[in-house]
Amino acid sequence: MFWRYLKLIISSWILQAIAFLDLIGFATTYFGTLQVPYWIYLCLLIIALVLSGYNIYKNSAPKIVIDTPKQEDVSLSFPTVYNDHFRINMKSYLTNFGLQSGSIEYINLKFVNVNDLKDEFIMQEIGISGTEGELSKEKYFSPFSTGNDKNSFKFPMIVEPNTMLPFYLRIDISLAFLGDKEEIRRKVAWLKYVQLELEYKVKDSFGTEKSAVPFKINLQTLPEVLERAIESNDQSDQIDEIFS
Structure with a gap:
């Protein structure tokens, strides 16, 4: 701090x-x-x-603030063998440097578009869409959502004074199913950045404030991440063939 x-x-x-x-x-x-x-x-x-x-x-100081993730706190991955979507993993901070407690009513992470495309029809045609973002108090995300999960956020959440709480976010961006590796490579190479939106609602001594803050994540390294994922999947296939 x-x-x-x-x-x-x-x-x-x-x-x-x-x-x-x-x-x-x-x-x-x-x-x-x-x-x-x-x-x-x-x-x-x-x-x-x-x-x-x-x-x-x-x-x-007078209010609770949620920072948008910085590029240096972002990592990208292709979590499945089909490479039909990629995952954006992010780190952010929730701070309350005021003298009184406040509460966070909710935090939502939303997909907006890629490469500043505004037309929903075009987005559907190219087969790119985003899931609802997830939040965790730790870098680990539970595979199953349960009420007893200590890493999940439970809103409304009281935020004490003099608090700086790091937390983690992730969101999956679908590329639509593409069986051909070259098609996947071309689509991934075309992506320059993805625009997301962090929406949250805060209650404190100054009243209630709702914010929707757009921000961009650079996808310049995504082709390299894809190549590593393809190479890893190819090696797994070779091992399966050897033992089959």
């Missing part, structure tokens, strides 16, 4: 702007005749840190 806060401080435009002014003042003093007391630089830096911290608090 400290490193996330430090990253937000460093990326603050307020701190960057005042640090830039400090550099200009330093250069003016060093290379010119104008003498600026060093304590002015120190005061400006302290003011920048205070304002940056306040801005971060104002933007994130």
Whole structure:
């Protein structure tokens, strides 16, 4: 949590702007005749840190926030021997840096489209669709959904103050059944990115807020993942032939 806060401080435009002014003042003093007391630089830096911290608090502390997954927290896989769909595995964070508890009423992960295609008819014709996304508190997803599964989310869920909870999401994207490997390769190579939507509803002391946040997952490495899956399936077939 400290490193996330430090990253937000460093990326603050307020701190960057005042640090830039400090550099200009330093250069003016060093290379010119104008003498600026060093304590002015120190005061400006302290003011920048205070304002940056306040801005971060104002933007994130009073409410519960669910981050959209970052590309570095994404992995892709083809979970079946038919390679008729691929799976997107993601990691995200749920935070409450406020002073009071709140609740998450629900979290939904939805498939929107691929390559920014808007026409549903075209999406049906090319045979690409998405299932309903799944959530887990741990990287492990239970194969069977049960009420006693400790890794599953049970909504509404109370979120205590000063909380940062990592959680995991996954969604399957269907490619329609293609028996020919070359057809699968062509379709996968055509995919550039998939657009998903993270929808959630939050209740806290500020009221109720419903958010629907779209985000994209880059599929640039998907052809490589497919090739590894095909190679693995071919090796399995060869082993089955040997022992059959």
